[in-house]
Amino acid sequence: MDKNIIKQHGLSDEEYKAILKYLGREPNLVELGIFSVMWSEHCSYKSSRVHLKKFPTTGPQVICGPGENAGIVDIGDGQAIVFKMESHNHPSFIEPYQGAATGVGGILRDVFTMGARPIALLDSLRFGAANHAKTPQLVNGVVAGIAGYGNCMGIPTVGGEVYFDESYNGNILVNVMCVGLVKKHQIFRAKASGVGNPVIYVGSKTGRDGIHGATMASDVFDEGSEEKRPTVQVGDPFTEKLLLEACLELMQSAQGRKDVVGIQDMGAAGLTSSSVEMAGRGGVGFEMDLAKVPLRETGMTPYEIMLSESQERMLLVAKKGSEKRIKAFFEKWDLDSEVIGTVVKGGQLSLKVGDELVADLPTIPLTEKAPLYKRPIKKPAWQEKIQELDLATIPLLKDWQEPLLKLLASPSLASKQWVYRQFDHMVGIDTVMIPGGDAAVLRLKGTHKGIAMTTDCNSRYCYLDPFEGGKMAVAEAARNLVCVGAKPLAATDCLNFGNPEKPEIMWQFEQAVLGIAEACRVLGTPIVSGNVSLYNETKGEAIYPTPTIGMVGLLENVEDHCQLGFQQEGDLVVLLGELSEELGGSEYLKVIHGLTRGLPPRVSLDLEKRVQQLCLAGIHAHLIGSAHDCSEGGLAVALAESCFPRELGVEVQIGFPLRPDALLFAETAGRVVVSVKERDLPAFLEMAREVRCPAVVIGKVTRKNFVINQLIQTTTQNLKQVWARGFETSLGV
């Protein structure tokens, strides 16, 4: 085989040698293509697998952990929640609308392929600096793409996050999370079995779009990346909607439950990964005739058919004899369904076109025996330097109102209404808490229960200290859920990092994983699904390490959900947690002083646990009227955000001997701002003592004035104005 062709397929010399060993011969081009996508970083997790083993993945609530299309947790009453987060970073940078749209399409299929009806979407988005020439266009494209797909599907987009930082100028992040609901006895898995059973292709026809998408996602960007546009898939949400309804009708019917043996969506690496993985999990082989694959273009080669990443397709294995019954479900929705192969004994994937054999590969080397790298790890030489921060060099300002206004107007902290107004966040009529809160809350029809969900990561913290940053992402996600009244259940992750071949990047990766693992263990939220996106680099410049955490929590009674906004004049404002001088890595240093330095706030998981315990207990006992997580922008921003929904004011007096900027803007972990009725205060403080959680009355809700010590004296209206318009103004959208 020509060396250039091997290189074009992203395979190293050693990897090619391994292929020769497994096959005992040279592969042909189709086979090489199949190896290249299956062994790509995107599909094989070859650099990350050794580290991912460190995550806690089990618990009494876990029905299905990592390894399937999505994770599943038990929520009682015979119901379960299916969820996962996935990245679509590279395609979204090259072609923002379609890249983001197909990101949504892909994660939806991961959830409904398990038999669950998707009930919500969340998006964790990171763009370059707001004033970077490309940013507004990327923001417009990505938001429109998510809206275009999710809205048409009728799945509400209920939450997420949007951050801006130069670190993403050449490599944006689009992480999409989907949450689905399933009856426990109707869960389907992606495992083939039963020699002689038919392999059935359903959904859209196969075209030439997205060929080598998985390989592209496993490479860094350079000057010519825009030329890779044809590798971006094109989404058709209408067809996906039909596919969703047809699949669920089939899977939820009594006969369908008996007929369908296994089912998997055709995502990255399309027909290749779905067939290889399903056969691999079941320890069987597939024999498929590619001439039977429904095609949308003429003259497609076997190579193109196997590597196409055309969207809205599924592969299923059914009981022999059920072919006609299954076809009827898809015919109703005007979708193609074709028997394209059979389950065979042994572990061989044999591909034919008519009678001609075009590829013949054992599946084990493609899956279990895929390369596994223990990449070298080295702490970056600059790491300790960026952690140095001498507060004495940070000048104290004369006026503290100006920096607060500036922070509220900065696009990362300003209202995201411009974004979520474009997302249908109410379809499905389950959305109890709409976007803009600490977490979204959905009711579950026919029960009293509610489900809360959130995504979280502060990548600046992760850059400054990936271990603490990883811990913080988990702690904050859990805190967000607790603030709305939900008990955190389990998490999914989307680990976005640079080039794993650089030891410094792998150090970041390992540290972040260790931090996440520790926090998940202490807070009792196992990782049940996830995704790794590496090679997020442009011209040698890596993004900040961004391990996004998606988390799901349960409310036994959805009526108990709690808002972040202060409820009534006269209520007391109580701060749970502690004050400190931790200004490292803060928005304040970044936005006001242009610095990304220092040690990020350190999470004491023990304190975090107690704060969350108190907050949740206080909400359930109806002692807390509002609760808001205190994070980016610190106490001042948290107080302002608590004032906005009902346009109330606050008057705060805190004895604090340290720097005023630390009082206002430090992002100390484990803090929640709550409001409590005066008559409920004694009971609440007693509760705090019982769980040994610091809780201090810091002020009172007022009609409209916003006052903190002698430092800030303004009105809520003044602050809200800049916050409400900040996003559009910064971006010029």
Add this chain to the structure above:
Amino acid sequence: MKIGIVVFPGSNCDRDCFHVLKTLKQDVRYLWHKNATFPKMDALVLPGGFSYGDYLRTGAIARFSPIMKEVVRFAKGGGKVLGICNGFQVLTETGLLPGVLMRNEGLKFICESVPLEVVNYQTPFTTAYGARSSVQIPIAHMDGNYFADDETLRRLEGEGQVVFRYLNNPNGSARNIAGICSKKGNILGMMPHPERCAEDVLGNQDGRKLFESLIG
């Protein structure tokens, strides 16, 4: 009451309408668009969504679905038909209601709860609202910008066919129109989604009265 919800390929508020009508204890069923006939019904709902993907003009293909001939016959015979969002677009494309829904003025999808004036509270869909009421009902659409020629608009206003008006026009609709009815009042088309605010748990029940009026 026997209520049929027409399901087109791409409808996505059919299940929501079904749920609300079920909670109001109605005999509700789905009517598949491919069926040219349907059993006797007291009212029909054309739900929101993206029928046929809305890849052409919204509602333009759905009007050719086999079921639509029978829907038109039902409506012309005085049967009550409620078209919400995409359903409203289908009704204008079919000619059962005048005018057209164009792309929003701002060229963006808008999802938010908006204040409305109930202009005509004497239709079969609005009697429970009473005079001069204003309500808060969510919208969620890309093409809700109502347009008709001046003469049509004058006639609609003159004959009490404007049923809902936006208090802060979000999409550029002519005369702030959010919903209109047929001359006889038995067909209502509206862009806002009353089914999204018909239950206590969702924090707003302003849409519930519309269904209660319909049920009578």
